[in-house]
Amino acid sequence: MIIIGLSHGLHVAKKIAKLLKRPYSKLEASRFPDSETYMRFHCDVRGQQVVLVQSFYGDVNNCLMEVFFAAWTAKDLGARKVILAAPFFPYFRQDARFNPGECVSLQVIAKFVDDCVDAFFVIDPHLHREKNLGHIFKVKAHKITANPLMMEYIKKHVKNPLIVGPDWESYKWAQATAKMIGCESVILEKTRYNSRDVRVKLSKNIDISKNNLVLVDDMISTGHTLLETIKLLKGMGAKKFTCVTVHGIFAEGALEKLEKTGAKVAACNTIPGRCAKIDVSGLLADALRHTS
Ligand code: R5P
Numbered sequence: 001m002i003i004i005g006l007s008h009g010l011h012v013a014k015k016i017a018k019l020l021k022r023p024y025s026k027l028e029a030s031r032f033p034d035s036e037t038y039m040r041f042h043c044d045v046r047g048q049q050v051v052l053v054q055s056f057y058g059d060v061n062n063c064l065m066e067v068f069f070a071a072w073t074a075k076d077l078g079a080r081k082v083i084l085a086a087p088f089f090p091y092f093r094q095d096a097r098f099n100p101g102e103c104v105s106l107q108v109i110a111k112f113v114d115d116c117v118d119a120f121f122v123i124d125p126h127l128h129r130e131k132n133l134g135h136i137f138k139v140k141a142h143k144i145t146a147n148p149l150m151m152e153y154i155k156k157h158v159k160n161p162l163i164v165g166p167d168w169e170s171y172k173w174a175q176a177t178a179k180m181i182g183c184e185s186v187i188l189e190k191t192r193y194n195s196r197d198v199r200v201k202l203s204k205n206i207d208i209s210k211n212n213l214v215l216v217d218d219m220i221s222t223g224h225t226l227l228e229t230i231k232l233l234k235g236m237g238a239k240k241f242t243c244v245t246v247h248g249i250f251a252e253g254a255l256e257k258l259e260k261t262g263a264k265v266a267a268c269n270t271i272p273g274r275c276a277k278i279d280v281s282g283l284l285a286d287a288l289r290h291t292s
Contacts, residue, residue: 001049006066009053011272012087015281016053020289029066039069046078051288056090057249057271064112071116083291084117085284087270088247092126106136114138121287123270123280124218124246128169144287146246146268149278151177153266154214158242162211166190166200166229174216188229200228208233212240219247220267223254230261242266248275
């Protein structure tokens, strides 16, 4: 097995290779002046299982193009099997046609993955209407969860926590995490009007004044979900907040906006950044160790 770091997966690829005691190679990828992609392998992949490590943030579509070129080139060079290991994978939220004529992006992306690689590993994909990766991808797709790592982080860094899930999707996780930590949890009701307009409300009265509130979500994108949550809870007298997420996308200055409220923010390093304090490379290494 050879571990290959693509441009947005380098930060975890080297660690994965080290943990697995497998060779690591960086893929040379650049853009021609006309913006076309240039790519070159610097290792012999013949007969090998090749693990392409790529995360998807920033120019997400270019990240996909890199995988496309790398996977086909690896096969063309004689790789036995090509595996995509994705700390963060995009487009899971576009899993339905919400308005007539829209592209169901997840379907297109799933076809792309099926055509490019033989197996797929992903950390906490945003599964909404469809919970089973086997119904989305034809290739073997493995879902890995960072929940135990996040729970450890909360246990270590927050005294007397109360876990807050901003919507019903976070219900199971928030409740399970609270149980493991031995604290209470509360779930809000969220209504999303568009990608930047969300409202949250709490349907029962609870005393939150004595706890340090830990807001958990699988991803922070524009941050509006958690900003609205903080606004609501501040109105109820809450003072201290920690936001913990798997995927810190932090689009449109979301991190700065959250920090401005006084909240502390921690994310997994599925996407690198100054808040990426929880390392997921061990999770990917463990999952890959058992693949043949
Ligand atoms: C939605 O269902 C997700 O779990 C997150 O709550 C959402 O994607 C966060 O997005 P934003 O930060 O833009 O509100």
